[in-house]
Amino acid sequence: MNNKREINIRYISRVEGQDSVLINVRDNTVESVLLNIFEPPRFFERFLIGRRFDEVHYVTSRICGICPIAHVVAALRAVENAIGVEVDEQTKTLRKLLAMSGIIQSHVLHVFFLAAPDYLGYPDAIAMANDYPEVVKKAFKLKKLANEISATIGGRAVHPVSASIGGFLSFPTEEKLMKLKNELIEARKDAEETVKLVARFSFSELIRKQEFVALSKPNEYAIYDGNLVSSEGLKVQEKDYRQYVEEHYFSHSNAKFSNLRNRSSFMVGPLARVNLNYNLLNDEAKRVAEEAGFRVPENNVFKATLARTIEVVHFIEESIKIISEIKIKEVKPTYSWKPGSGIALTEAPRGLLYHSYKIGKSGSVEEADIVTPTAHNAYNIENDIKTIVPKTLILKNEGETKKVCEMLVRAYDPCISCSVHFLNLNVEKDS
Amino acid sequence: MSNAEGFILEKESFPNLISLLMKEADEVYGPKEVNAGVYDFRKINKPEEVRLGEVTTVTPPLKKVVRPPFEVLFKFKGEEIEVDYDSKIRAIVGVHPCDVNGLKLLDKAYSNAGKDPYYFSRRSNLIIVAENCTRADDNCFCTSFDTGPELREGYDLLMTDIGNRYLVEVGSVNGEKLVTKLNLPHAKDEDLKEKNTRINLVKGTIRKKLNTVNLKRTMEGSLYHPIWKELGEKCLSCGICSVVCPTCFCFEMDDKLNLDQKSGVRYRTWDSCMFFEYSEVALGGNFRRARSARIRQFINHKLNYWVDQFGTFGCVGCGRCIRQCPANIDIVEVARRIGGS
Amino acid sequence: MEAIKNQYIPKKIKIIEVKEETKDVKTFKFQFLSQEENRFNFKPGNFNLLSKLGAGEAAFSLTSDSEEGNYFENTIRKVGRVTSTIFNMKVGDILGFRGPFGNGWPLSKAVGMDLVLIAGGLGLAPLRPVIYHISKHRSFYGSVDILYGARTPMDMIYTNEFKLWQEIPDVKLELTVDVVPNGVSWKHNVGVVTTLFKNIRAKPDSSVVMMCGPEIMMKFASELLLRMEFPKENVYVSLERRMRCGVTKCGHCQIGPKFVCRDGPVFSLAEIWPLPDVIE
Amino acid sequence: MDNKVKVGIFKLTSCAGCQMVIVHLEDSLLEINKYVSFEYFKMATSKNEEMQPVDIALVEGAVTTSEEVEELKEIRKNSKVLVAIGSCATTGGIPAMKNDTSQVELEKYVYKNLIPLTSVKAYGLNEYVPVDAYLYGCPIEGDEFLQLMANLLAGISPRFPAPSVCKECKIRGNYCLLVQGKKACLGPITRAGCNALCPSNGYPCTGCRGPSLDSNPRSLREILLDKGYSQEEIKKLFKLFNSQVSEFVEV
Numbered sequence A: 001m002n003n004k005r006e007i008n009i010r011y012i013s014r015v016e017g018q019d020s021v022l023i024n025v026r027d028n029t030v031e032s033v034l035l036n037i038f039e040p041p042r043f044f045e046r047f048l049i050g051r052r053f054d055e056v057h058y059v060t061s062r063i064c065g066i067c068p069i070a071h072v073v074a075a076l077r078a079v080e081n082a083i084g085v086e087v088d089e090q091t092k093t094l095r096k097l098l099a100m101s102g103i104i105q106s107h108v109l110h111v112f113f114l115a116a117p118d119y120l121g122y123p124d125a126i127a128m129a130n131d132y133p134e135v136v137k138k139a140f141k142l143k144k145l146a147n148e149i150s151a152t153i154g155g156r157a158v159h160p161v162s163a164s165i166g167g168f169l170s171f172p173t174e175e176k177l178m179k180l181k182n183e184l185i186e187a188r189k190d191a192e193e194t195v196k197l198v199a200r201f202s203f204s205e206l207i208r209k210q211e212f213v214a215l216s217k218p219n220e221y222a223i224y225d226g227n228l229v230s231s232e233g234l235k236v237q238e239k240d241y242r243q244y245v246e247e248h249y250f251s252h253s254n255a256k257f258s259n260l261r262n263r264s265s266f267m268v269g270p271l272a273r274v275n276l277n278y279n280l281l282n283d284e285a286k287r288v289a290e291e292a293g294f295r296v297p298e299n300n301v302f303k304a305t306l307a308r309t310i311e312v313v314h315f316i317e318e319s320i321k322i323i324s325e326i327k328i329k330e331v332k333p334t335y336s337w338k339p340g341s342g343i344a345l346t347e348a349p350r351g352l353l354y355h356s357y358k359i360g361k362s363g364s365v366e367e368a369d370i371v372t373p374t375a376h377n378a379y380n381i382e383n384d385i386k387t388i389v390p391k392t393l394i395l396k397n398e399g400e401t402k403k404v405c406e407m408l409v410r411a412y413d414p415c416i417s418c419s420v421h422f423l424n425l426n427v428e429k430d431s
Numbered sequence B: 001m002s003n004a005e006g007f008i009l010e011k012e013s014f015p016n017l018i019s020l021l022m023k024e025a026d027e028v029y030g031p032k033e034v035n036a037g038v039y040d041f042r043k044i045n046k047p048e049e050v051r052l053g054e055v056t057t058v059t060p061p062l063k064k065v066v067r068p069p070f071e072v073l074f075k076f077k078g079e080e081i082e083v084d085y086d087s088k089i090r091a092i093v094g095v096h097p098c099d100v101n102g103l104k105l106l107d108k109a110y111s112n113a114g115k116d117p118y119y120f121s122r123r124s125n126l127i128i129v130a131e132n133c134t135r136a137d138d139n140c141f142c143t144s145f146d147t148g149p150e151l152r153e154g155y156d157l158l159m160t161d162i163g164n165r166y167l168v169e170v171g172s173v174n175g176e177k178l179v180t181k182l183n184l185p186h187a188k189d190e191d192l193k194e195k196n197t198r199i200n201l202v203k204g205t206i207r208k209k210l211n212t213v214n215l216k217r218t219m220e221g222s223l224y225h226p227i228w229k230e231l232g233e234k235c236l237s238c239g240i241c242s243v244v245c246p247t248c249f250c251f252e253m254d255d256k257l258n259l260d261q262k263s264g265v266r267y268r269t270w271d272s273c274m275f276f277e278y279s280e281v282a283l284g285g286n287f288r289r290a291r292s293a294r295i296r297q298f299i300n301h302k303l304n305y306w307v308d309q310f311g312t313f314g315c316v317g318c319g320r321c322i323r324q325c326p327a328n329i330d331i332v333e334v335a336r337r338i339g340g341s
Numbered sequence C: 001m002e003a004i005k006n007q008y009i010p011k012k013i014k015i016i017e018v019k020e021e022t023k024d025v026k027t028f029k030f031q032f033l034s035q036e037e038n039r040f041n042f043k044p045g046n047f048n049l050l051s052k053l054g055a056g057e058a059a060f061s062l063t064s065d066s067e068e069g070n071y072f073e074n075t076i077r078k079v080g081r082v083t084s085t086i087f088n089m090k091v092g093d094i095l096g097f098r099g100p101f102g103n104g105w106p107l108s109k110a111v112g113m114d115l116v117l118i119a120g121g122l123g124l125a126p127l128r129p130v131i132y133h134i135s136k137h138r139s140f141y142g143s144v145d146i147l148y149g150a151r152t153p154m155d156m157i158y159t160n161e162f163k164l165w166q167e168i169p170d171v172k173l174e175l176t177v178d179v180v181p182n183g184v185s186w187k188h189n190v191g192v193v194t195t196l197f198k199n200i201r202a203k204p205d206s207s208v209v210m211m212c213g214p215e216i217m218m219k220f221a222s223e224l225l226l227r228m229e230f231p232k233e234n235v236y237v238s239l240e241r242r243m244r245c246g247v248t249k250c251g252h253c254q255i256g257p258k259f260v261c262r263d264g265p266v267f268s269l270a271e272i273w274p275l276p277d278v279i280e
Numbered sequence D: 001m002d003n004k005v006k007v008g009i010f011k012l013t014s015c016a017g018c019q020m021v022i023v024h025l026e027d028s029l030l031e032i033n034k035y036v037s038f039e040y041f042k043m044a045t046s047k048n049e050e051m052q053p054v055d056i057a058l059v060e061g062a063v064t065t066s067e068e069v070e071e072l073k074e075i076r077k078n079s080k081v082l083v084a085i086g087s088c089a090t091t092g093g094i095p096a097m098k099n100d101t102s103q104v105e106l107e108k109y110v111y112k113n114l115i116p117l118t119s120v121k122a123y124g125l126n127e128y129v130p131v132d133a134y135l136y137g138c139p140i141e142g143d144e145f146l147q148l149m150a151n152l153l154a155g156i157s158p159r160f161p162a163p164s165v166c167k168e169c170k171i172r173g174n175y176c177l178l179v180q181g182k183k184a185c186l187g188p189i190t191r192a193g194c195n196a197l198c199p200s201n202g203y204p205c206t207g208c209r210g211p212s213l214d215s216n217p218r219s220l221r222e223i224l225l226d227k228g229y230s231q232e233e234i235k236k237l238f239k240l241f242n243s244q245v246s247e248f249v250e251v
Ligand SMILES: Cc1cc2nc3c(=O)[nH]c(=O)nc-3n(C[C@H](O)[C@H](O)[C@H](O)COP(=O)(O)OP(=O)(O)OC[C@H]3O[C@@H](n4cnc5c(N)ncnc54)[C@H](O)[C@@H]3O)c2cc1C
Pocket: B277, B280, B281, B282, B283, B284, B285, C047, C056, C057, C058, C059, C060, C061, C062, C074, C075, C076, C077, C078, C079, C080, C081, C082, C083, C084, C122, C125, C126, C239, C240, C241, C242, C243, C244, C265
């Protein structure tokens, strides 16, 4: 027999190494969990150095083809903060609409392509299509709509181009927006049904005392900007981020791990957002949440998937609102700039995203620092695994342990490309 | 057919003309402002969108409508072929004289050795409402080929801006019908005079001149002129010049296959002698491998070979290739240098 | 719209025979699906376009006997997309046909004159109908010299017909190759095709030369022929250019003011020499 | 089921954007699935445990580590047709930007404490294995992907002509960013196929599809110098996606 591992194409995600989880077990207790997770900015921070400030968003988009919009928006805001450019309300609104479409798209993909096959027992959504054609069709339709919004506002769904420093370089036509609005209205029902479908999944349970972190604003469900708040009462202004969030490195991983200063790991992402900003969800989202039996604070990590579906309902409703109200003025960005440093925090589909730049006198980047949602979550995932492995070990079944761990990691959706079968679980039993 | 007498359309009534055309035709095209100060022909949805009186647009409108950049020749399914001719009626408003003359040249190219059925099914359903130029820019040189700023034929209606009104001249039965439907009053002698004054005024502003006397002979003798090497170094091979030229007619043909692997389309798309692949043959051979050979072909085709092929120069002096060339290559300047004057 | 003949629509043909010539050259015999079209005639030197719907279309010389009404042949070298696709097809498969196109060789002008046929590699394909024609109308022409060169003996096409050709009265076939690989026996000349020119029997002032092959070969051969005092007007070459439409619209095949698909592919040197653009 | 063509989609160092373009082909995915079985497709399926031979391997990403070199060779060995998809796989793309900086310096900047990495210079696939076909762009075009699949399934070699981006830009009737806007647009020297997406949205072409055939970067550099761009800025622009492309780098 072939040794499976030898011919396995190890899944190399956006890290120059291998993703794996190494768990050392001695006498049925977990000694250590080493999560070797990817490092999102493949030296991006270095090769941004020397590039002009108006290229930064275009380049950082390429950090992630799954949530490029989040990187574009964060980079634009951080650079604008650095060079002292203020954008108008229309730009902010369009960027929010763009960001929402990115989140909807990513959530739908997660729910239908990862979670649903998992919970319904299929290798993938395409295989699932044979038995659940309607579900898959609905998913495709929602995702396509989200992509169309991204492409209409941003010029392209993957790696958008028209959002720029100071504003937008091109604008959607009224016709196109109306068409999207109608499709969004039609999509309401599908989104609501998605919540119901997911609410019926039999979620595993992992309840562990942990700190949720998300952006927050007084009058809106924050994704574009805001203060950093946590379930443990943290309240931090954007510019003070680095004073509160630290990064550390483990020798077993190429990734950076984040923790709150003097505290432990924390969780970002849809579950954190819904938990912290529940009151700011629109009525439709609240209603479906209630109907699905979702109560805040929801501490079961696995329910992040349900939180995603609630957000989809929320953002569809918000998008309809924006499109109904907006009257687009085609103004091309004009601005003057000065050197300086700036930071931006935004909510990517998977949670808090941090970009920070220093722009020099010639207009080129002198320093760059990026922390992705997955980097924010990595340490917390490790801590979660530490908690859940002893419970599942009772099952005395390595396969089962592995599966639960994978589903746990997928609940974080560290990045869709990496979250399917990226676990090479090594249980080293020392007897 | 042409009628010397004219009609008057008040500027404020211009939208009526567009509305009428929208009724008469399936599609109406006209110049729109696509960017501050930049005009291009687009489909018109509302009369107000049309912007007359501006200088030449980015792309040649008639070529684009009659020979679309991407055109399906036929669909196939297995071995069966299905042809669909586009016979929509299209009205196109505000076309400049050089472009109408460009279309006349395209007509020649597409009736060479048999008429092209796709081209002529669109062509014969075209309503052309042209506009005489009352403005020109530094790169217009239509006077050199007598293709502007005043149009003499090839239109259904011809408008000239004479102040707060347009002088409308009729060039075809279709045009006459339009004028009747709009119930336009006849023009007076002074309106016609005003037109001539204005056109002469524009003529005076066109300073770019290509000397066409002996031009073909000069070009024939230029094949080994050092200028081509120099241009080959400057030219980007981007092909902008030929895309924006109203008379460039070359195309590439290929198939697009559907996922079922049986059905698909055969299409044609604009091509250009400026592109390397255009002149590639089997096993990597290429008969215009050097950029210098390609730009020599482009310019000689316009100013030399066209005369043999179709009895007239292949240029109408619209100046687009000059305006749009990122490398500042100027066909007039090239001809001037070759002619040694 | 008045009915305009649509010259872009291929007619259906089917493969009735496939013959392997060399490693990458095959000769395909075709018949039209619709019987009445099988009466079709062409002139030696004409070419046609073959379509495989989905893969595209390409130009090929008609290589069979032009007076044979029941079938026609193309000899195809596998070089790219269309040709590789056709290469994999077999008897019974359907293709699309457009043509015949082009002017053809000046056979009527050559009546009463000596003939020199010069071919390099696949360039023999468009000359094969000329040889068929000569064999049927032998008395019309004087002496016939056929000079054929290829890279190696294995690259020669129509080899099993050579004997028949040599049996035609007063036809001389001279062969040459650039290289003879080890282990291959070769009784004929070695060297480029111009090394055979000393054997030409035809008198320059009363003969017609018909030549097809790689352009670079034709360039050297033409220069030599002109030096041997063959008049420009009587030296004919068949040129290959990229071709899309076949009906003078797509522009690809232009050489100066000439369209190869209509004014060619056969040109006298007087018309086009020196070529403004040579295939390199 | 079994006469379906086996396809694997593999990922080396990349952002997964090209795979996302495939995932986003909602309208066609189910149809593709009629003819194809995806044996490897990390983004979409979890049935890929070990390397089985496939008919078509689509490989995204640049080769940036010695492990990836081995992996790529393994993929090549196990596939009949190997297609490079996206800038990273065709030319090294964005990941190859790192090649200009020494490895140690890169690592120092991003990882404050050095850990052992097996990172090598980043290249496109054809640096290490023969590649049968290419899909260009960052990201690839969905339509070209469908054309590629249809052709490969039919056993026809795919053809993607390479005129300049300007051809498509002009067809769309855009005003030229380079001529009128004085912006550094790489359209004139970049391979078409994107329908001039960036310039049509007001953003200058960055050359993500690699050079058009016989492009003339040298002349474009002169033009840009003339418009006031510095040699350094031009170098950076040319190198954004094409730091391993000799046509661009020589300039
Ligand atoms: C008048 C004429 C007669 C010909 N006679 C024969 C013949 O008898 N036998 C034969 O095998 N070949 C002949 N050819 C050449 C043949 O047309 C090309 O080899 C063929 O078109 C290549 O097509 P492809 O799709 O297989 O190659 P492609 O996949 O297109 O690529 C191969 C190369 O050929 C170039 N090419 C593409 N189309 C053409 C074209 N139409 N003409 C020339 N080059 C092209 C491509 O740019 C590329 O460089 C003839 C060509 C002409 C113009």
